Amino acid sequence: MSAGTTTGGDRSRRGRLAERYRRRAPGEPRAVGYLYILPALIVYAVVLLFPFGQSVWLSFLHWDGLTRASYAGFSNYTQLFTDPDLRGAFWHAIVLLIFYSVIPVCIGLLLAAAMSRIRVRGMTFFRAVLFLPQVVAMVVSGVAWRAILAPDGLLNSVLRGIGLGSLARTWLGSYTFALPSVGTIGAWVGMGLCMVLFLAGAQRIPKELYEAARIDGAGAIREFFAVTLPGLRLEISVALTLTMISGLKNFDVVYVTTSGGPGTATTVPAYELYQRAFQTNQVGSAGAIGVALTVLIFLVTLLIGRLVEGKGEGKRA
Template sequence: MSAVSTGDRPGTRASRRVRLPSRAAGGHSSRAPGRPRAVGYLYVLPALVLYALFLLVPLGQTAWLSLLHWDGLTAATWAGADNYTALLTDPSLRGPFLHAIVLLLFYSALPVALGLLLASALSRFRVRGAAFFRTVLFLPQVLAMVVVGVAWRSILAPDGLLNDALRAVGLDSLTRSWLGDYTWALPSVGAVGTWVETGLCVVLFLAGAQRIPRELYEAARVDGAGPLREFFAVTLPGLRAEIAVALTLTIVAGLRNFDLIYITTSGGPGNATSVPAYEVYHRAFETNEVGAAAAMGMGLTVLIFVLTVTVSRLVEGRNR
């Protein structure tokens, strides 16, 4: 027998193995697994260009205008931080932001609470016509807000459907001009926002409830948990991501609310329902205060950014 081992024979698998040179030894930078190649950025470049042209550039122009005193026609003069100082000191500019915070209770807090309640009931109990019920709740999201505003302006008018219904049941003392009353105008607009946003929250929470394992509910019932404890122990933690999405969408919808205010009250009576988005339009195109309008728009942008980032951070912190 030959003294040469099989591994040394020419033609064997061992002899045909080739050691690949290391990238690090060859001077090439090593790339971590899953790290995108530089060519990948070329695929997103068109989207980044459009994003910059239609969002970043106008945002930069708005930031520049906010530093000027300009009526939109004559030469502008330098204002510096005066327009931003006015946001904190001028009640007519500070008031719309306070109204927007109040509307967040109607646009965000109430829809999320009602959505959780309805979604829990629909997922726990068998309800006839549940699909039709979900469709009716989601219908306001499909309608244009202008249509919603016109319909509710008619309902809330002094001779509208709501007052007629109150008179029909003998509650004449409760009738009023809902959109013309200083006390009730803002809550009336907020109630419309609750009606619009609740359907979105219900659909989101129902979709999230379907991915919660049934075994968790069964284990909770074996431990003697009732409906309320089951909701807080199983349903609420399981819907944390959906709640974050719902809060983000409803907060943005509440803060950028313009068309509903414009159609129903135009910021009135007085300034009782004026909100930042409407005030930007009013000052830029009606009173020719472009610099103040731009500053208010930048303030609204910062407020939306801060609130949405806070919501996402809170959810991420609890998921860790």
């Protein structure tokens, strides 16, 4: 990323390097850079990095938040695999990723495929509308969707209205349907982000590629796999990363719509973390959830970055 700015150069000769620093820097002794960074670094380190370190420390303790803590070794981490509540929460998070990430990406691709064939009028309008769920507070979205999924809510009214009343149910109160219902809310939020990303990407794919594909006799499906999909490689990775991160740390929607219920049907790691740290006094265990979640997010980001590495390089700074 930053490699391109220091072109070539003999790295072994420090004197020349220092000379170049001086020439490239805008007329300041380069040490002044530290002063510019210092205020931000202090706030960032004290309020964010230091507590993160403390989280790691906490995750190795048994602590109820009040009395003296005792060393726990890795037990808080092994608990992630043995405690059925925690296993459930992480399992739900993985299921929700299908809704939060995979489905929005697929919807976005579907649209991008359709869009690649024509020039759409009113793009600005569609983009604004589709992106809107991203902008509204998750808490508000949760309340909005509760009204739709309620027993006498919009969804059930529509179902009854078109004679499918037998399908009507208490969506958020059902052991089977609560998790997919929460997932639908996530898909609704993530959909616009993916679409907007892919629409922008699809417009950048050279039209000649489509012409060429058509001359070669490729149908719509061939064309999609041969031209659109490779052309959107970078956008897909960005979309997957953003939606997966937001899916993994999802808390607001669950808190507002189901509170993890019915039973533990819709608990997620962040919800378990909140419960344990601030309701049931298992602070160490909560710390381990937080660290595990962070590692998971980090891995997802890294892995997706890896997958697209090599191709599509340099398209975006």
